[in-house]
Amino acid sequence: MRGRTFKNALMSVLVAAAAVVIIAILVVMIWHIFFSGVRYLNWDFFTKAPAVFGEAGGGVFNAIVGSVLITLVASALGTPFGVFAGIYVAEHEDQRFASAVRLCADALQGVPSIVIGIFGYTFLVARFRSYSALSASIALAFMFIPTTARVTEEVLLLVPSSLKEAAYALGARRSSVVWNISIKSAASGITSGLLTSMARIAGETAPLLFTAFGSRYIEWNMLRPMSALPLQIYIDAGSPYPAQQQQAWSAAFVLILLILLLQYGIRFVISRVLRVKA
């Protein structure tokens, strides 16, 4: 009897210790990233292109532009495929092909990002003989599609079947049931799924290494090499100059802000404007 209570007490301590260790590490990490990032921030950082290598000053405006453009184009390319594939799986839930599609989406979600990058290189860059932001967007779209498809499916399956059955009973066809009932009642869920997928691809580096390649200039043309925040962080972190390393911390901070904005900020705005709960 005493052995049992002793074991109970011991395990409570161990479990709490595990939690404390992990929470401590996570808090230290956040603290580091936050303070190292904020320390070097200034107005130039948001508005200027990088300074000459090794010199202080300059900013990451080129990378911010690149991240926004590449992410937007990738999402625009991926959204129709992802949403419609999700609709297909949700509507043919019990069929064998649909579960094969679902399995493929799951498997694709697990494909390492570097494989996506090398695929983008061999499939697009090597073929057209030029690094470009567009090939980066296409590579990222391959990451965007499976996550979007799975989220869309899950949200659509939450739509009460009584609603859909009522529409079918009135003689509606499947397309109008999906458009007018399912999509409308799942709109907020699908939107937040899209934003989560966007936040995810906005932080990806590996697919950009051999596609967008990076650039030190402010570039708006999607057919040319372009920088992006994750890429800039990687390059700056590997540089021997302290000025570049400091820039990496600040860029990391800006990237996290961008991701949080995508994940929570825009969701909040949408929920206010559309008056739906996202």
Place this chain on the structure above:
Amino acid sequence: MVARQSRSDRRELVRERIFDAVSLTAAVALVATIVLFLLQLFIASKDSRAAFGLPFLWRSEWNPVTEQFGALPMIVGTLITGFGALLVSTPFALGVAIFLADYANRRIAGPVKSLIGLLGGLPSVIFGLWGLFVLVPLVSRFEVWFGHLVGSEALVSAGTTGVGLLSAILLLAIMILPFSASLILESLIVVPAELREGALALGATKWDTIQNIELPYIRRSTVGALVLALGRALGETMAVTMVIGNGIRMPHSLFDPSNTLASAIANQFLEATSPLYISSLIELGLILFVLAILINVAARVILRRGVET
């Protein structure tokens, strides 16, 4: 009246057909993507497959100068870092999940859960940045201390950079923890309250209940979650690339610089000039792709069976 109805009917039929075709196309495209990836990587690694054949998998020499390539050092590096990270992080992941499900009250559990969620969403390159500037110096100090402890001159003099397998394992362990902890927590939450209450009513202590009721109940989904976490660890690229040191020889100790399949590609692809070098790196990508697909499908099979029983 009849004619008008049939016209709108026809229009609706056309819309129906288009809708079916579009959604089917998207679904087929998703499946085709996997085939496309496989084909593209297979074709692009043609030179390397012709030069080395299947022994590419177990040749241990990776030498860009003499153009002799074998994947074994990277495969070993991938497996060591992946399983090492799983080994380090699993006890903590289980601990945190059990803490949040059974011990913490709502005031503590809420913020901790959002902290873990925040960490789970951080980009890999930011973990790499933190690893490079915070974790690696710590590991380097540990190495020197450890070298003095065991009296190894080689370690004290050579192993002071801190980059290498150990840093990669520790960083990966931190990175996969939010993922596995939240998956385990999800399955802990759905353990039926009657089971738990029944055990407690019989006089079981809290830990008796966890050990005999909850852990057996979530065993299968935990294994599935851990396999998924392993898949993530094996394919993780940027963070590992930044702290593993780009070593091309077989690692002999945990302090050695090494490479995983993913980090070898990220580190060397832009420097690779000869077609054989490039295609060997692409073949590493092919191996990684097949590995990732197998692990993910295995995890889904485990998880799905768990739902049925």
